[in-house]
Amino acid sequence: MGRSKRSDGSNLSSEALDTLRSSIKGKVIVKGQSPEEEYRPLLERWSRMHIKEANIIVLPESEEDISSTIKFVAEHNLDVAIASGRHTFSGSSSGYGLIIDMRNLRKVSVDAEKSIAVAQGGSLAVDIEAAAEAVGLRPVMGAVNITGCGGITTGGGIGNLSAQYGLVADNLLAARVALADGSIVVASDEENQDLFWGIRGGGSNFGLVTEFTYKLHQADPLVYFGIFMFPPDKIDASLELVNTMHQDYVMKSNGKFACFGFSVIMGGNPVPAFLIWYDGPEEEGKKYIQPLLDLGPIYPGSGAEMKRHTETTDWKQFEKMSPPQFSRFVGTSTQISYPISVDILKRTVQMFKEVVATHPENLSASKLIYDLRDFSKVASVPLDATAYANRREGCLIYVEFSWDKEELDKEMMQVIKDFIAQVRAWIKEDNEQKGIADVGAHVAATTLYALISDGDEKLVSVFGPNLGRMKELKKKYDPSVMWDKWYPVDPEV
16 A cells, blocks of 8 residues: 555544544644643653644543544544654654644553563653562663653663663563554564564554553662763773773673763863663672772762662753753764774764864753663574664664754754764774674664664664565555654555
8 A cells, every 4th residue: 555645634624623532531632723831732842853733632541542543543644643752862753743642641550479560551661660669670661761661662672771681672571552443452472473573673663552561570679870970181091991891891790780981072072971870789889880980080979879770760860961951852873893993982072072063052962972781682682583673782872962942953963964974984994994794784783773863764774684574564554654753664665
């Protein structure tokens, strides 16, 4: 059937809208008809760059509401987007047509005896983490807890527990999925196994997940956590430390020690920092940060302490580095093999500094991150076991530019494409000089973490060798390409 142009719903009759309202228990908010004070807040997104004035916003109260809404979308061939955490770099939760806003479906139940959590599709990571922590358990979720479980699970999802237990998607036991015809099916290892394969890394390509069932893990609620910041004159020394931190500390911790290096710009200069997380007591954790203590001096106010795991993922602690006025974000990623070329890192930091210098007041909250976590558990799962294709060991390099002026949007979208293209070129050149095969999507696991990307990457860069099967499943479960907001696969292309 393939993709056809969808309507934004602006020409729907009042009778049609009344039919939608009468078919569900939840609210139907219509642009120009509903009160502005009710409509406007529903448009807000983590990245204000992706605020779009949707014509219809549906706030379902049940799975039945979701089913009825999807049938309405299909009947009127409407453009549709799913909003859960509304926390995306690519803007996949926004649209001008109809938004299925899941914010009222956040119920979580935990079975401590079976170590499982069942979460409604609108749940945030914090909902699941808090419910699990209350009974001495922990889910695998991302590094910050304001993300929706829908996006991070169906997109794969990496967290600080991934070194021990794999991706968020690897800890999904079952899901209830609303398909493009409005029917609800179960996806698991026992039922609709092909759909279960697809929703673990394939995003929203095959439907809207109304309910997730997760595996939980026994854990002490306290972890050793902190951020260490250093003066600008330590930037080169900090970059020269990354291989040591990964090889001699992260990889020798049995998955318990997670570490990120990152740079921010202060006073025009790159300031180096490390975020650390250790799943154990302070006396053990201190052994893993000795190189950071030796690097000193440490900025006053930075350091590590014992915290509840749910505190370490609380977005509030990162707000100092992401002031609310800098609320327009674009991010992307790539991967470099170990041992990392320190020269590439230094060139990347210099390029990052130069970009921020073009608009120093507007880009001052931007970040460059090198993720030193242990991905061997993620990479140990066969590449064709799920749709997720970034199953390889290596350092993920993320860049996140944030600004506050709408007029910079177009420029920064191009800047980030050029930025990551240059980093990838440096990595390719370095691999060729070392005689390392170019490990890319065309031959093996991808080098892109698609949840941190601009939304414009080629599909083969997202799904790699799994793209062929993705197309087959799209033809089966969504032949009209209703779900087209996050790297949509077209079965006819």
